[in-house]
Amino acid sequence: MRAELALCPHLAAVAPGAAPFTLAPAEILEWDGAPVVAVARCAVCGACAWLERIEGPSFSLAALRAEDAALYFRNVSRGSCDVARARAEREALAASAGPRERRVVLDAGGQRVVAASPFAPGS
Ligand SMILES: [Zn+2]
Numbered sequence: 001m002r003a004e005l006a007l008c009p010h011l012a013a014v015a016p017g018a019a020p021f022t023l024a025p026a027e028i029l030e031w032d033g034a035p036v037v038a039v040a041r042c043a044v045c046g047a048c049a050w051l052e053r054i055e056g057p058s059f060s061l062a063a064l065r066a067e068d069a070a071l072y073f074r075n076v077s078r079g080s081c082d083v084a085r086a087r088a089e090r091e092a093l094a095a096s097a098g099p100r101e102r103r104v105v106l107d108a109g110g111q112r113v114v115a116a117s118p119f120a121p122g123s
Pocket residue numbers: 008009010011042043044045046047
């Protein structure tokens with residue numbers, strides 16, 4: 001975790017309403033009927049964020065550097081069939097994210113924020 005990273009002002013101010021970020025299908029790393037882990041992009045400035053499901057429709061948002069996301073997707077697109085390597089790359093990407101700053105509850109389609117609050121462990 002990179003403690004010095006922070007969400008862009010738009011994502012840091014996430015509030016109920018239309019989601020201020022986009023989730024590209026190709027950037028959803030894990031899917032289980034809904035996104036579990038994804039790279040979100042700020043709809044205003046394009047900054048990246050690490051979106052991870054906590055439980056149910058509740059997610060945490062953490063800053064992610066665009067170059068770290070780009071490197072990850074470049075490596076993945078090379079199509080390694082080495083499962084251990086793919087897992088290591090994903091763990092490296094997760095480790096490159098900033099602290100979890102916001103907790104957001106999304107609707108089923110991931111298009112709307114139902115609730116947002118500062119992230120607190122165990123909340
Ligand atoms: Zn932004």
